Amino acid sequence: METYQDHPPLGKPETPSAGSAGGVGERQRERIIRAATGVFSRKGYDGARVDEIARKAGLPKGNVLYYFKTKKDLYRVVIEQVLGLWLDALGDIAVDGNPEAAIRQYVSRKLSLSRHYPEASRLFAMEVISGAPVISGHLSGQLRNWVEDKGGVFKKWQEEGQMAKIDPAHAFFMIWAVTQTYADFEAQIQAVTAVEDYDTEIYGGATTEVVEVLVRGLGLKSEASEILSPHDGATRI
């Protein structure tokens, strides 16, 4: 397949399971979506095989195509769900509270998201690397507005001298990059660190390290506090 952008809006989940919401096969839909998230996140849209998704969901291909008329439809549902998760997690960055606490919380939340939904993160990354053919509209819509909005908060902090004068957009790009790398590049980090329990050992260390570096890097610690913080023993190379 070459492009995958056809029918325009996508009104709803656009599938059978007509009336009853708490229907029987609603569980099936979720199983399929879960399986599809896994496969799409590793292979991308073009590389994924419907049959592989079906096998992973434990049912025949025909059944998958019963719930989602086409592979494209399934992909749309999956990626929009992931995008929703991503946009939700953006949440609010408190305008009032002190900047350091706000960023600290935001970074922690994003890191936690990578930890608990690594496949979602990878799927999102795949989509964007592929040129964001499906979600580009959302990116230049909702996300752009969000960045513009929260960027204003950053600007305010900067004028108050509570934050280094960094282009807010770049600040977000860096935060996103650093927090998502632990999900997206798991294979690389695993290979380099050779830890046994990635989830515990890597995220354990990352949470402290990443938050500290970003808080310091964004100039959110007015006090020239102890540069030498007391945490180590996290990763071992």
Next chain:
Amino acid sequence: METYQDHPPLGKPETPSAGSAGGVGERQRERIIRAATGVFSRKGYDGARVDEIARKAGLPKGNVLYYFKTKKDLYRVVIEQVLGLWLDALGDIAVDGNPEAAIRQYVSRKLSLSRHYPEASRLFAMEVISGAPVISGHLSGQLRNWVEDKGGVFKKWQEEGQMAKIDPAHAFFMIWAVTQTYADFEAQIQAVTAVEDYDTEIYGGATTEVVEVLVRGLGLKSEASEILSPHDGATRI
């Protein structure tokens, strides 16, 4: 296709063009590799189509399979070339010179790499997100050694109080994440910033911003220098 790891070592480019190195069809090989880099970087291995690579290279599919016996072979050559670029760019981090200058240079170099070889960066990212099926050996080999080696330098700096006590491995993960995000997530950054000339406008701002944030975040500026640096007007959201 499911997995793509078969014949063991891969001795050489393992293709025709037998003896003469400066051969005639050596240009063809490079055209194919360039085209393949583009397609693989957007679709991944499974999603890429040999025929699309051929079309993009301006020659029939049969000719591509003449130079590279299989799609898998072609992918191997392409990804190993990209990996070589990546590992080369790792370069040395000067042990002697002052840490700030060293990191400043390293980050700039990595950023420049993303700027000038965005497809290579995306292909590398795709491979890793997919679980690094082809290059995992290199990652846990060369790259791991490199990190261990250079991590020692970081440790030394830290003991001398010239760098914040951050797990060296995590420091690298953050540097890589931030520098590569401008290539890998170009579609997202483009959508959010809506700049006209991505290369100039984004990388122009990023170079300064990223370097400053990382240098500060890694605690490389002993002097509590001006938190409010004088650069802006880079991006506009």
Next chain:
DNA sequence: AGTAAAGTTGACCATTCGGTCAATTCAGAG
């Protein structure tokens, strides 16, 4: 129990895929 809708399944189809191959052209050495 009876019935209609929802859900399940495997066989099946048209298309596309990676890869092969024989026929042909091209380039260079003698």
Next chain:
DNA sequence: CTCTGAATTGACCGAATGGTCAACTTTACT
């Protein structure tokens, strides 16, 4: 020019792919 190996090409093949369908089973409601 002749000859030889490299290079080019399109036709072709078997396997895999996304999607369809008719037959069948289960569920829910009266």
